[in-house]
Amino acid sequence: xxxxxxxxxxxxxxxxxxxxxxxxxxxxxxxxxxxxxxxxxxxxxxxxxxxxxxxxxxxxxxxx
Numbered sequence: 001x002x003x004x005x006x007x008x009x010x011x012x013x014x015x016x017x018x019x020x021x022x023x024x025x026x027x028x029x030x031x032x033x034x035x036x037x038x039x040x041x042x043x044x045x046x047x048x049x050x051x052x053x054x055x056x057x058x059x060x061x062x063x064x
Contacts, residue, residue, distance in 0.1 A: 004057065006036040006043050013045055013055060027055055 004024065005016040011032050015024040033045040033053070043055040 006038060006057070008033055008036055008045060011047075013043060013053075015043075015058065024058060027053065029053060 003018045005018045007014050007016065011029045013027045013029075013033065013036055015026075016022065017024060029045070029047050029051075031047045031049060033047050035045075037044045038057065041057050043057055044052060045055070046052050
């Protein structure tokens with residue numbers, strides 16, 4: 001997706017530049033989360049307590 005990589009560790013989601021590894025943004029949830037799923041310019045993660053977080057990828061020209 002436009003040279004971006006989305007990964008989780010513990011209770012955070014990270015957006016990384018796939019070429020350089022530089023961090024574009026980070027989201028910290030209150031508890032552990034699932035692996036990120038990406039659809040239509042949105043990153044989705046679920047927490048252990050059934051909360052779903054929808055995060056804007058920040059990628060221009062992605063469908064909404």
